[in-house]
Amino acid sequence: MQAKDQDLSASTKTHFACVFGNPIEQSKSPIIHNLFAKQFNISLNYEKKLADADAFSKAADQFFSSPCTIGANVTMPFKHDALAWVNELSLQAKRAGAVNTIIRTETGFRGDNTDGIGLVNDLQNHDIKLPGTRLLLIGAGGAAKGALPALIEAGVEDIILYNRDKAKAEQLIKSTELYAPGVVQAYEKKHGDFDLIINATSLSLNDGLPDLPDTIFETGPAIYDMVYKSQPTVFMKHAKKQGCSKILDGLGMLVEQAAHSFYLWFGVKPNTQTVFENLRDVLNNNK
8 A cells, every 4th residue: 555656654744635515514525535544644634615506616716726735526516517627537537427536736637537436346345246247227317427437347248227217318328339339228128137236326315216127136136226324225125125135335335436536646545444344333323
């Protein structure tokens, strides 16, 4: 876990970073990044930044006016505002059409998207093999769009996309044709025999279920809900009733996407397992 360009542990300089959002009070990012920083004895001041819905650019300009500001995370509703604010984009950000991480560079600011990499890393941490996997991805919003490039890059070669708004699903499929022709196709009732099902909707936040038949669970696929709570989500509980055994929520994705952001800022890869366990304890104690 060595820094690639400098000995950060020997430096007494305090680095500044934040997470922009609205709302933002619920964010666990300060807990995660401060735990990462302790692993390397990095002095990091990481805070939550509430920005007005129409004033992201102003808030970003102000925050990055200090040369000690190394970067920022961006959550809803500012991922598209951040895309427009930076002067350089990573390939992941271009394909996802959104930025969740801003990195200060020698020439300005680069926008990246670590959501998909965070998801892939969490799946792999749980021994879910992605190459050759037949995947049902539920949802066609920002979460699904952010996940698709990394899932495809990880070797998932057969992705079935379901969204209640079919036109939105077709639009997302069309965008993936530019870099992965033929990999993603729209869900039809004939589709089945899935190895993995990912719920990329926010339905579980309000105890809702996707409008899909229980036949999608017939082969006992691994289940992943991007939503996380102190208790298993309604989607996870429903999958268990249908006989699925490997069932995960999105807490690990949250930690892993943050870890990749941290790596982009400091050039070091933190130990995510200890942070994941710490965060799970925090959630369980706040039932």
